[in-house]
Amino acid sequence: MTTELVPIDRDGMRAATRKGLIGAAVLAVLTIIEYFVAISLENPLLALLPFVALKGWIILDVFMHVRQVFKEGGH
Amino acid sequence: MTTTKPPSTEYHQDMSFQPRANLIGLWLFIVSETFLFGAFLAARYYSTGTAKPEELNQNLALMLTIVLLASSLSAYMAETSIRFNHRRNFVIYISGTIIMGLIFLGGVGIELKEAIHLYPPGTPYGSSYFMLIGLHAFHVVTGLIALGFVLFLGLKGHYGSDDYWGAEGVIKYWHFVDLAWVIIYPTLYLF
């Protein structure tokens, strides 16, 4: 490491970290529930679709910041 | 060849559009990739519906899902760290992502080794299975290579809160790999 940077805005970082952790926790819980729903039902396709949609949306919104794209000039 | 005035007098367009172009470009690439995965998924549903063999190693698949999710979280933490100028954590989290990515690949390797006897390519399920897993693993490998470069640059002292697009782009791609798995996993194991 050549130059060590000075961390900025510790509160903002804590908030962003918390958001990511909550998102990941929800994803993990959904994954587990999804698994048990799948092994307990005979034909789980319809029951599982909401899980897939919700998980996909969490990844897009929390992890990938999809809303940046629609904010004019935002980055 | 032509005689030219020194290049300094040449007109250059204002480059302030570039960050936004990068962001939109990456997202369009991800949309395009979605179509590729969509084609493979469509092939799976068309040729076999949701049928799946009994011998699937459900436990291993669930573990892999969790590992990939954790690697995605780690990538998110890396991005957050560098956004707030915390380079040491950035390097640690990127390393974590790479390690978990490698574990995922190893797990996929074990799975494929079992699968080649239980449902080899050439059986209806086996064809879809190998193609979808293979396509996803290909993306994991390219993502890991890209993450390797990001780690290398992070160790060399690149990136900072004002300039981390290179890392951010690769991390978004890694999340996309996770997103693809969120759909592929139930397609092959659960539905």
Next chain:
Amino acid sequence: MKYLIRAIVLGIVGYIVGVWLTLAIRGGSPTDEVAVVFGFILALIGWLAGIGGIEAFGRQWIGKTPEVSTARGWQRYFQFTVDHKVIGIQYGVTLLGVLLIGGFSAMIMRIELASPGMSIVDLEEFNKLVSMHGILMVAVAVAGIIGAFGNYIIPIQIGAADMAFPRLNALSYWLVPPVAIGLLSAPLLGSFSAGWTAYAPLSVGGDSGQILFNMAIITFGLSSILGGLNIIVTVITMRAPGMTWGRLPIFTWAGFATALLAFTVTQFFAAALVLITMDRVAGTDFFGPDVGTGILYEHIFWFYSHPAVYIMVLPGFGVILEIATAFSRKPLFAYKAVVGSLLTIVGLSVVVWAHHMFTSGMADFLQAPFMILTEAISIPTGVIFLSIIGTLWQGKLWFRTPLVIAFGWLFNFLIGGITGIFLADVATDIFLHDTYFVVAHFHYTIVGGSIFALLAAFFYWFPKITGRMYNDKLGIIFAVSVTVLFNTTFLPLFWVGINGMNRRVGDYPQAYESANKFASVSALLLGSTFLLFVGNIAWSAVAGPKAGSNPWNARTLEWQVSSPPSHHNFRSQPVIVGPPYDYGVPYVVFPDAEPAPEPDESGKEVLV
């Protein structure tokens, strides 16, 4: 030249290494398909690294500043140059070459078809010829207008200095030569005979040339995905101040609509060919006769290839609309309706694919919806057609070569469109399927709609690109003769098609002989008129008279800069104050670009 030589050497080395590695790991012979696949992939990587990928991309990955060539002479055409104008010309010249090769293979086919029985090739060779002709020409139609003129004109039309991702743009061009090399070297492995559609299960069996076809077309798909993505980002983010979406020139709109299709659905062709490749080399069975099904292939393939005909034709609409408004000195008729129609076509074109499959054995309930959706596309297409006619209507028509070709385009596309309705209709399609009626319809839409527009674009923008004017009399002679001969070639094919002559077969019953003979003679004459075109273009590019910056007095931005445009197109940031097509409207202001400097004495590029 240094980079080109390095690229060729690294490409060959890559191929040898790929084949050698495969042999070392699994044994077998160097012509095994697995070896060819790995050879092709490594050859492609070697080629791209050699042509400039190491400097342009690789350096950035290890934290160094990327380097791109800043050469300004003729050598920039043979290396990784990021200037969009150079890339446009590279595309144009490469694809013109491919067009001539594809045309030559068509000539051989027409000679064979001049009489029943086999004369110069056998049936198998004829199939290979059909396949080669098909895929080469499809490549030209897909990338011709959008690759050559989209790259050259769109950034200037929106007031940008270059594309949003110049290096990616160069990459998407340099992926094209390996495609041409891959396709043209397929005969070494026995060529491919499953048609340009590569229908499975034909393409799952058959000679190993198919594998080169697959790899080449996957590469081509990558090129068109990256190119399309680049155009979209450029149009979204790089428009000059005042260039609102409502003021976007219509060619840019058409290119944007095309790019929307190209960067998404192209993945489906790539996916279909990946699956075929895997069926051939990795033991999967998606399309084979045992567990797989060819209908799946048709679904995936046509999900790309129906939108692909709009990838070919939409930029053609843009070109013809530009020409119609500039040469009739009238505002573009119903601009907003045209833009809406372009976007409607983009939307509709991805939900009509199964109209190619009415006789394939797919589920019956799919037939009616796909028929209705297909016929619905004729509404936006008709709106665009009406807009062209409305623009020309009562205009002061200025009959120069571009307008003459545009009239030929109108006639051809009208016939192509009307005959399309018979093929969209399930009942008539079952009767006409797999006959020469389909061949004639397809050529009327793609040659009539895309290649004619490509020629029109050549004649329209040639003075801008080279700074020189061609011989307009020769141009008009070419335009008229190509239109007439095109029609005498393909009109008889409707007739033989309705009477039941099968397509893709080198032999036919005696009854169709006279019509075929007529078509063959016309086709040979049609092919020879291209000598006139090439001669005119080549001579004028070197020794034509100076064209000046705006020979057509057109109002879009590219005509307000010098011919050819300077290195970054403009001398300062242009600001747009009005719509682009207010010809003859009183008190309008021209786009507020700087007055263009005339070329200097030597006629070479002026850099200011």
